[in-house]
Amino acid sequence: MIELDNVAYSYGGGELLSEISLQLSPGSFHFLTGPSGAGKTTFMKLCYGALQPTAGQARLFDRDVRSLDRDEMAMMRRRIGVVHQDCQFLDHLPISENIALPLNVSGRDNIDELANLKELMAWVGLKSRADALPPELSGGERQRAALARAVIMSPDVILADEPTGNIDWEMSQRLLRLLVELNRMGKTVMVATHDMNLIRAAKGQIQARVLRIANRRVQLAGADL
Amino acid sequence: MKLLKTLTALFIPDAQADRVVPPTGFTATLTTFSAAAMAFLAVFAMALTLASGRLADRWSNELARSSTLRISAPEDQMQVQIAAALKVLETTPGVASARALTAEEQKALLEPFFGPDLPVEDLPIPQLIEVNETSTGYDSTGLRLRLAAEVPGAVLDDHTRWRKPLVAAASRIRLLGWTAFLLIGGAMAAMITLAASAALSANTQVIKVLRLVGAQDSYIAGAFVRRFTYRGFVGAAIGALAGTAAIWLLPEAETSSGFLTGLGFQGTHWLWPLCIPVLGGAVALAATRAAAHRKLREMP
Numbered sequence: 375m376i377e378l379d380n381v382a383y384s385y386g387g388g389e390l391l392s393e394i395s396l397q398l399s400p401g402s403f404h405f406l407t408g409p410s411g412a413g414k415t416t417f418m419k420l421c422y423g424a425l426q427p428t429a430g431q432a433r434l435f436d437r438d439v440r441s442l443d444r445d446e447m448a449m450m451r452r453r454i455g456v457v458h459q460d461c462q463f464l465d466h467l468p469i470s471e472n473i474a475l476p477l478n479v480s481g482r483d484n485i486d487e488l489a490n491l492k493e494l495m496a497w498v499g500l501k502s503r504a505d506a507l508p509p510e511l512s513g514g515e516r517q518r519a520a521l522a523r524a525v526i527m528s529p530d531v532i533l534a535d536e537p538t539g540n541i542d543w544e545m546s547q548r549l550l551r552l553l554v555e556l557n558r559m560g561k562t563v564m565v566a567t568h569d570m571n572l573i574r575a576a577k578g579q580i581q582a583r584v585l586r587i588a589n590r591r592v593q594l595a596g597a598d599l
Numbered sequence: 600m601k602l603l604k605t606l607t608a609l610f611i612p613d614a615q616a617d618r619v620v621p622p623t624g625f626t627a628t629l630t631t632f633s634a635a636a637m638a639f640l641a642v643f644a645m646a647l648t649l650a651s652g653r654l655a656d657r658w659s660n661e662l663a664r665s666s667t668l669r670i671s672a673p674e675d676q677m678q679v680q681i682a683a684a685l686k687v688l689e690t691t692p693g694v695a696s697a698r699a700l701t702a703e704e705q706k707a708l709l710e711p712f713f714g715p716d717l718p719v720e721d722l723p724i725p726q727l728i729e730v731n732e733t734s735t736g737y738d739s740t741g742l743r744l745r746l747a748a749e750v751p752g753a754v755l756d757d758h759t760r761w762r763k764p765l766v767a768a769a770s771r772i773r774l775l776g777w778t779a780f781l782l783i784g785g786a787m788a789a790m791i792t793l794a795a796s797a798a799l800s801a802n803t804q805v806i807k808v809l810r811l812v813g814a815q816d817s818y819i820a821g822a823f824v825r826r827f828t829y830r831g832f833v834g835a836a837i838g839a840l841a842g843t844a845a846i847w848l849l850p851e852a853e854t855s856s857g858f859l860t861g862l863g864f865q866g867t868h869w870l871w872p873l874c875i876p877v878l879g880g881a882v883a884l885a886a887t888r889a890a891a892h893r894k895l896r897e898m899p
């Protein structure tokens with residue numbers, strides 16, 4: 375689904391990531407870890423096409439990222455659900471409309487889908503907050519809303535960048551359970567986090583692989599946790 | 600079919616798509632106001648253009664249909680030369696009729712200059728012959744040559760000399776009118792582009808979020824284009840209405856001389872201002888579209 379082939383990425387100065395080869399197979403669950411500034415967010419962006427590799431080849435659903443035009447890229451984003459580090463909502467619309475936004479922009483905002491929206495809001499525990507504006511939500515609520523928005527198009531892949539970055543442990547656990555549930559439903563999941571406790575907690579629930587960014591490279595961390 | 604779809608999409612607002620861009624408040628009113636002001640001016644440019652067009656047509660058509668032959672000769676030869684001149688004119692193709700003015704008519708022509716009491720009969724004034732042409736007109740060079748040979752005292756005045764600069768002036772005014780019209784359109788495009796660019800920049804965050812959730816450029820641009828097209832159209836409609844009303848209320852200038860024609864619309868020309876709102880909407884659409892796509896290309 376997502377294939378990186380000898381990919382490198384450099385910002386103006388030097389290379390941030392280099393010689394990365396990776397295949398995300400359907401139904402897998404990956405953690406991505408590494409120190410702050412190691413390039414976790416950059417790596418995630420390479421995986422959903424927000425950045426193009428400066429060397430090597432990135433393929434999303436068997437399409438080379440470089441060959442996609444802007445509209446094709448938009449279609450690709452509908453197949454990959456992304457939970458962004460800072461959530462990114464439209465602050466003037468209530469949270470229910472924010473969650474439904476991917477449906478609206480793709481012209482799929484019909485009755486059936488809106489019934490799904492109710493179900494989804496209940497699943498992430500935001501039913502009672504449907505009419506609240508994003509700035510009125512707590513950190514945990516925002517993260518769960520972002521997750522709901524990421525999965526409303528029932529994408530095949532879910533990428534979450536530090537989804538538990540600024541929420542407490544209990545809320546992190548709850549978010550993790552949602553991600554695990556999605557994975558059990560067959561979705562491919564990748565979570566970038568620096569929270570080792572979260573990874574350990576997940577290991578008890580699911581077969582998860584851990585990727586670690588060190589020395590500009592991504593390595594499989596194996597069972598040494 | 601695609602065009603039709605685009606046009607329908609333009610006028611049936613997609614409430615949801617329009618809601619994703621936050622409302623803008625008073626800057627929206629400013630855009631509408633500027634569009635109205637431009638449309639108001641456009642009505643006057645249009646009136647000027649149409650009026651000078653009428654003037655030019657009038658001068659070049661009506662005056663071209665007549666000319667004057669002036670005969671200066673010693674008194675004893677006068678009648679002979681008049682007869683000769685009329686004979687030449689009657690045999691000239693393109694001349695519909697020729698008639699020597701009577702003494703009373705000549706006196707009436709001179710009266711404004713010399714007063715009613717002047718004994719015109721005693722003065723050696725030249726005799727005038729009025730020539731009316733057919734629609735095809737005659738060959739004035741050929742006629743001059745024949746007259747020179749047969750009626751030495753005759754001078755043909757076909758009004759070209761003073762008609763030409765008038766027609767040229769009227770055409771130039773018409774050109775100026777069109778230029779003003781185009782400049783107004785250009786200024787409106789510039790104004791809408793500025794307003795749209797400002798709106799796009801103010802909503803960078805919104806556009807970013809929309810791109811992240813998989814919105815195509817056309818969806819994002821559409822939300823802005825609909826807004827500004829609507830404002831441009833409504834503003835231009837208000838301005839065009841006000842401008843037309845202002846022209847309609849202009850005091851009627853009596854045009855008995857036939858040369859002057861009021862600055863205004865006549866007949867079907869009153870329908871012309873109707874196209875100003877359409878043009879205003881089209882200009883707003885094109886300007887916003889260009890601005891939106893330029894802005895979107897800068898974003899991932």
